[in-house]
Structures are given as structure tokens and as C-alpha cells.
Amino acid sequence: MAGQSTPLAGTPQATDCAAPAAGADLEQAAEPQLDAGELLHLRRMLRRERLFPVLVAVDLAAAGAIAIHAIAARSWEPTRIVLAVLILLAARANLRQARSARLLRRLASAMGIPAA
DSSP, rough: OOOOOOOOOOOOOGGGGGOOOTTHHHHHHHOOOOHHHHHHHHHHHHTTTTHHHHHHHHHHHHHHHHHHHHHTTTTOOHHHHHHHHHHHHHHHHHHHHHHHHHHHHHHHHHHHHOOO
């Protein structure tokens, strides 16, 4: 029968969703507890929040210098191109880390976790 779909066994259906019980502790579910390792990682990320934009700038400057040198020397060696691309990928990763650190700072302050 084209156009009709049958539900797969074991997949949740709309009728399977139940509302939480009236006495459920929703506040505890909203604020997960962090263990010592997670708290250490969170504080390390928050300390390094200002470092990541600096690393992005340094990576972009290095990739730009390699590109300018290649243009000036008129030598497009594959090694230089690969090196410049790898440096740009590192800059992208550092930019993502900076964004994650900003988000973690906002979440930590909302949860009442001190940064230091």
C-alpha cells in the first residue's frame, strides 16, 4: 500500500509519551550534578576562554604569512599549501573552542558555579 506507513516495532509512538507525574521533582532534572572531573574540566575551559581568540588570531596570521610568502616567492609548493590549510583548520577548531567556552560560562553562571 503506497503512501501508508506502518510503525516499526519498538519505536516510540505519540501515545507512548506520558506526562510527568504530579509529584515529580523537575528542578533536580533541570540542574544536573557535576562530578569532580567534570567540574575540573569546566573550570579549565573557563580559565582558557580568553586564550582561544588569541590562538585564532595567531593561526590566521601564520596562515596569511605563509600565503603572502608563497605569492611573493611565486612558489606554490604543495607542502606550503597543506601547511596553510592545517593552520586554518587549527584556527577553526580554536574558534569552536572559544564559542564553547562562552556557552559554558553562561551555563555555569546560570547554575551558580564559580569560574575560579
